[in-house]
Amino acid sequence: MYGLVNRALQSLVIQKLGRDSWREICEKVQIDEYGFVNFMPYPDSLTYELAAEAAKKMNLTLEQVLEAFGEHWILFTVDEGYGDLINICGSSFVEFLSNINSLHARIRLLHPSISPPKIICSDIQNNSLRIHYYSKRDGLAPMVVGLIKGLAKRFDTKVTIKVIQAKADGHDHDEFEVKFSCP
Numbered sequence: 001m002y003g004l005v006n007r008a009l010q011s012l013v014i015q016k017l018g019r020d021s022w023r024e025i026c027e028k029v030q031i032d033e034y035g036f037v038n039f040m041p042y043p044d045s046l047t048y049e050l051a052a053e054a055a056k057k058m059n060l061t062l063e064q065v066l067e068a069f070g071e072h073w074i075l076f077t078v079d080e081g082y083g084d085l086i087n088i089c090g091s092s093f094v095e096f097l098s099n100i101n102s103l104h105a106r107i108r109l110l111h112p113s114i115s116p117p118k119i120i121c122s123d124i125q126n127n128s129l130r131i132h133y134y135s136k137r138d139g140l141a142p143m144v145v146g147l148i149k150g151l152a153k154r155f156d157t158k159v160t161i162k163v164i165q166a167k168a169d170g171h172d173h174d175e176f177e178v179k180f181s182c183p
């Protein structure tokens with residue numbers, strides 16, 4: 001994945017545990033602690049390794065770290081200068097969720113080799129919707145849960161998220177039911 005993703009993980013670890021812990025994680029996976037360039041691709045396996053080491057250090061499961069990472073991503077990308085892009089993608093929780101594919105498509109115009117997921121909203125009601133998450137990658141569904149929670153915070157929206165089906169169980173994509181209440 002792009003360096004931006006690994007840098008977001010770095011930022012989460014430093015925020016929670018401090019720079020020494022990040023340095024130790026980098027030593028473990030044998031990379032330079034300052035080594036990531038935002039829009040340079042790195043092997044997915046490196047991101048998974050970093051997340052697994054971060055989980056050990058934080059005494060969390062991999063799923064819990066991925067969820068925390070997803071939530072952190074929303075704040076991190078604003079700090080990294082994506083605030084304007086985020087603002088034009090929607091002024092409400094539901095509008096934003098419906099525009100994630102075009103957000104990724106805009107980034108892809110500048111960086112053609114990113115390989116973002118496809119996120120489709122269905123069954124949109126006043127207080128609930130379903131999210132379908134398609135990815136060429138495995139194991140990142142907890143990150144999507146964190147992303148949804150991070151977005152909900154951004155829009156002052158309360159959410160509960162239920163897994164309806166999981167790619168890990170042999171389905172072709174993950175599906176979530178999201179119940180929400182806006183302010």
Ligand code: HEM
Pocket residue numbers: 001002004005073074077082086100103104107113114115116117119134135136137140143144147148151
């Ligand atoms: C806030 C602004 C956002 C930016 C700048 C952004 C950008 C990116 C980038 C650069 C990648 C890496 C792709 C690669 O290296 O091939 C990525 C991956 C991903 N994005 Fe976004 N994204 C944003 C918001 C979101 C949101 C709100 C969601 C979903 C609710 C989302 C879902 C994902 C997921 C799940 C991945 C992991 C890759 C995969 O599933 O295959 N992103 N995004």
